[in-house]
Amino acid sequence: MNVINIAHGAFIMLGAYLTYWLFVGPMHLDPFLSIPLAMLTMFVFAYLLQRFVVNQVIRAPMLATFLLTFGLSIMIANMAQIFWSSDIRSITTAYSGTSLTLGGLTIPWVRLWTLLIACALTFGLTMFMARTKIGRAIRATSMDVDAARLSGVGVANIYALTFGIGGALAGAAGSLVSVSYAITPNMGDSFLVRAFVVAVLGGLGNVTGALVGGLVYGIIESFGALWFGEGFKDVVAMVALLLVLLLRPYGLIGRATA
Amino acid sequence: MQRGRTVTVVILVLLALSALLPPHLNGNWVHVLTLFFMMSCLAQGWNLIGGFAGYASFGNVTFFGVGAYACAYCMNELHWPFFGATACAVILGAALAALLGWPILRLRGHYFAIATLGIAIGMQALVAEVPVLGKGSGMTLPINSNFHFFYWVMLSILIVSILLTAYIARSRFGYALVAIRENEEAAAALGINAARTKVAAWAVSAAITAAAGATYAYWTSFIDPPTVFDLNFNVLMIIMVLLGGAGTVVGPTIGSFILSSIGEYLGAQSVSPWHTVVLGAIIVIVVIVLPRGIMPYLTGGLRAWNLNALRAQLRASRI
Amino acid sequence: MSAMTAPARSPAVEARGVVVRFGGLVALDGVTLSVARGEILGLIGPNGAGKTTLLSVMAGSQRPTSGGVSVLGHDIARVPTYQIVKFGVARTFQVVKPFANLSVRENVAVGALYGRHGLDRPSRAAFAAADEVLERVGLASEADRPAAELTLAGRKRLEIAKALATDPQVLLLDEVMAGLTPHETDQAMDLLRSVNAAGVTLIVVEHVMKAIMGISQRVAVLHQGRLIAQGPPALVVADALVIEAYLGARYAEGRPRA
Numbered sequence: 001m002n003v004i005n006i007a008h009g010a011f012i013m014l015g016a017y018l019t020y021w022l023f024v025g026p027m028h029l030d031p032f033l034s035i036p037l038a039m040l041t042m043f044v045f046a047y048l049l050q051r052f053v054v055n056q057v058i059r060a061p062m063l064a065t066f067l068l069t070f071g072l073s074i075m076i077a078n079m080a081q082i083f084w085s086s087d088i089r090s091i092t093t094a095y096s097g098t099s100l101t102l103g104g105l106t107i108p109w110v111r112l113w114t115l116l117i118a119c120a121l122t123f124g125l126t127m128f129m130a131r132t133k134i135g136r137a138i139r140a141t142s143m144d145v146d147a148a149r150l151s152g153v154g155v156a157n158i159y160a161l162t163f164g165i166g167g168a169l170a171g172a173a174g175s176l177v178s179v180s181y182a183i184t185p186n187m188g189d190s191f192l193v194r195a196f197v198v199a200v201l202g203g204l205g206n207v208t209g210a211l212v213g214g215l216v217y218g219i220i221e222s223f224g225a226l227w228f229g230e231g232f233k234d235v236v237a238m239v240a241l242l243l244v245l246l247l248r249p250y251g252l253i254g255r256a257t258a
Numbered sequence: 259m260q261r262g263r264t265v266t267v268v269i270l271v272l273l274a275l276s277a278l279l280p281p282h283l284n285g286n287w288v289h290v291l292t293l294f295f296m297m298s299c300l301a302q303g304w305n306l307i308g309g310f311a312g313y314a315s316f317g318n319v320t321f322f323g324v325g326a327y328a329c330a331y332c333m334n335e336l337h338w339p340f341f342g343a344t345a346c347a348v349i350l351g352a353a354l355a356a357l358l359g360w361p362i363l364r365l366r367g368h369y370f371a372i373a374t375l376g377i378a379i380g381m382q383a384l385v386a387e388v389p390v391l392g393k394g395s396g397m398t399l400p401i402n403s404n405f406h407f408f409y410w411v412m413l414s415i416l417i418v419s420i421l422l423t424a425y426i427a428r429s430r431f432g433y434a435l436v437a438i439r440e441n442e443e444a445a446a447a448l449g450i451n452a453a454r455t456k457v458a459a460w461a462v463s464a465a466i467t468a469a470a471g472a473t474y475a476y477w478t479s480f481i482d483p484p485t486v487f488d489l490n491f492n493v494l495m496i497i498m499v500l501l502g503g504a505g506t507v508v509g510p511t512i513g514s515f516i517l518s519s520i521g522e523y524l525g526a527q528s529v530s531p532w533h534t535v536v537l538g539a540i541i542v543i544v545v546i547v548l549p550r551g552i553m554p555y556l557t558g559g560l561r562a563w564n565l566n567a568l569r570a571q572l573r574a575s576r577i
Numbered sequence: 578m579s580a581m582t583a584p585a586r587s588p589a590v591e592a593r594g595v596v597v598r599f600g601g602l603v604a605l606d607g608v609t610l611s612v613a614r615g616e617i618l619g620l621i622g623p624n625g626a627g628k629t630t631l632l633s634v635m636a637g638s639q640r641p642t643s644g645g646v647s648v649l650g651h652d653i654a655r656v657p658t659y660q661i662v663k664f665g666v667a668r669t670f671q672v673v674k675p676f677a678n679l680s681v682r683e684n685v686a687v688g689a690l691y692g693r694h695g696l697d698r699p700s701r702a703a704f705a706a707a708d709e710v711l712e713r714v715g716l717a718s719e720a721d722r723p724a725a726e727l728t729l730a731g732r733k734r735l736e737i738a739k740a741l742a743t744d745p746q747v748l749l750l751d752e753v754m755a756g757l758t759p760h761e762t763d764q765a766m767d768l769l770r771s772v773n774a775a776g777v778t779l780i781v782v783e784h785v786m787k788a789i790m791g792i793s794q795r796v797a798v799l800h801q802g803r804l805i806a807q808g809p810p811a812l813v814v815a816d817a818l819v820i821e822a823y824l825g826a827r828y829a830e831g832r833p834r835a
Binding site: 229233245 | 308369376387538540541542549574
Binding site: 429430443452 | 662700739742
């Protein structure tokens with residue numbers, strides 16, 4: 001949709017905090033079980049935010065959306081800091097330390113489940129975009145807003161919906177990372193940059209590409225750390241990003257549109 | 259165009275007069291104004307590539323950091339005087355922009371933005387690994403407590419950058435940049451070598467930014483990667499340019515002034531979360547309500563404060 | 578150059594076996610065409626015939642998959658667009674591309690500042706040249722208005738003015754008459770005739786038959802990427818192949834069915 005959402009990191013953070021509060025609250029809800037709840041809450045939040053705020057600059061140059069969402073992200077992150085303090089929180093469940101031993105590999109169960117759920121969500125999203133009427137409407141709007149509108153698509157709603165879906169996925173991501181990473185108001189920042197890199201690696205607008213991009217990026221980062229040391233892993237990742245942008249801007253598995 | 263020139267002259271006169279201020283100000287105000295001059299320099303620099311050429315760089319802070327480190331290295335390891343070190347910083351910054359610009363400026367819109375973001379992050383990580391640059395712990399520079407000196411240096415760099423922008427705005431080169439921004443394909447079809455023009459603009463932008471970075475390094479006597487490659491600097495630069503008026507001569511400085519004033523009013527000395535929330539809200543409001551920044555209102559006079567025009571403009575940018 | 582024979586002047590534009598392929602789609606299938614200096618060539622053909630592609634190849638913005646193009650004796654195989662302008666070739670775009678935030682005068686001045694002789698003269702001379710072009714084109718009264726405020730007819734004229742400001746020897750015009758009223762079309766035709774009278778070769782891509790028939794000295798017809806006819810306008814229009822291309826075989830037989 002050509003809407004760059006800098007607040008995406010903040011959405012992830014909100015998802016993580018939601019999961020945290022549900023976990024330590026009276027319900028003691030398992031983080032993985034709170035995923036649907038996080039998704040729903042963030043969907044509504046993102047939808048409303050887009051419909052009434054981000055929508056104001058939809059037709060303005062991309063820079064406007066960039067900055068607007070940046071402004072929103074620092075508002076959200078700092079309000080989180082005000083209400084929840086910057087104390088580092090974490091979620092440790094009964095199974096947090098357990099792993100699956102397969103051959104010579106030790107895979108933590110938490111990471112494995114995260115991967116499986118990520119795959120499932122990607123699959124679900126791809127099906128949604130390809131098979132449902134709304135999915136088609138989204139794709140149509142992203143290709144040509146005016147044509148879509150003339151075809152009867154309620155474009156304002158579609159933009160908000162798409163943003164909402166993005167928010168829902170961020171919420172899910174937040175739940176998933178809450179078990180593996182520290183939960184702080186600014187946790188979104190590192191995820192945000194990685195999200196952009198991954199999206200570009202996979203090809204902007206390419207849903208499965210994002211999953212592939214994520215895996216590829218994860219591998220690059222890990223091997224970068226292994227071969228060049230922990231400090232250089234960011235350098236390696238950025239070099240990879242630049243190479244992709246210059247050589248295959250449509251993503252590693254994408255195809256150049258004429 | 260005429261009114262724009264008046265605003266430029268007024269700003270330049272005010273800046274020139276402010277050179278007389280330091281003896282009458284307490285240390286805190288000298289500090290605040292020096293910082294304001296510095297941010298204005300960064301904004302003016304960004305304006306050339308982002309405002310005139312229309313290429314929104316999210317990596318201009320890279321040149322700030324490079325300038326800072328160049329200065330630190332030249333002064334510390336090579337024992338060069340400050341002005342020599344700054345010249346080195348400027349040349350290095352421009353050269354880096356030229357080198358990176360050739361491939362990177364071929365990218366459009368989003369991709370360019372993300373690429374420059376990547377450069378900033380990558381450069382920070384890279385510098386943090388270089389032993390001679392102090393790795394992650396940073397570098398110290400010789401201490402100079404003559405804070406008036408830094409006030410005047412930053413002010414001079416700012417005035418130079420404004421004069422440079424003014425010259426460019428009315429030159430052939432300036433028209434080429436604006437043509438590229440408005441429609442790059444049409445610009446090429448009229449004989450403009452877009453690649454070379456864009457790279458030149460980024461090099462000048464980087465030179466100004468690096469000069470500010472070098473001065474910053476000597477001023478604060480200590481730099482480390484997270485400080486001088488801080489992406490928040492970049493975002494602030496952009497907000498200031500947008501607030502004042504992208505593609506205008508002194509818009510960036512005006513935007514910087516407004517934002518710095520608000521920061522001061524909110525008590526920017528201690529950056530509390532509430533202050534940042536308000537800053538975020540200001541950003542949001544500015545982006546929605548002032549897409550061309552405040553400049554049209556300064557040059558258009560009272561005519562521009564037209565509620566209907568504002569409403570029409572809002573309607574045009576939403577769905 | 579031999580002193581015995583008159584030096585053969587190279588044609589204004591010469592395409593030799595130009596093939597342009599976009600993935601699986603063949604836009605131009607071996608087009609060979611020669612345009613003499615000072616000529617007005619009309620280029621017609623049904624939609625999708627490849628007219629704009631051929632024009633882009635001549636302007637240097639589209640690289641042929643195979644085949645060669647030379648303008649005014651220069652082979653433009655690997656020459657970038659801005660360089661070709663210096664040779665003396667200018668073009669207009671089908672979807673007009675004004676510099677919206679500049680005034681009309683400034684729009685044209687860009688052409689004068691960077692065109693064929695742009696860098697040889699000071700800016701002031703370029704602006705004077707721009708004013709002259711505005712006079713010729715009939716936009717002098719709009720000189721100080723932002724280009725965004727012009728009507729469609731005005732923008733089309735601005736498009737021509739910008740191209741003229743580069744002082745071309747060959748002008749490639751892409752559907753400049755589209756969307757004009759009959760009166761505006763007449764005015765445009767007069768303008769083009771006067772431009773040609775000053776020595777500029779014109780290659781005009783058009784759908785508006787009245788314009789093509791009215792100003793072309795020669796007409797070439799493209800159909801599905803191939804040149805199917807060329808010659809004097811009256812003959813070409815009556816050519817059976819041409820009629821078949823536009824209207825279908827039925828009409829080529831001269832027996833229209835109900």
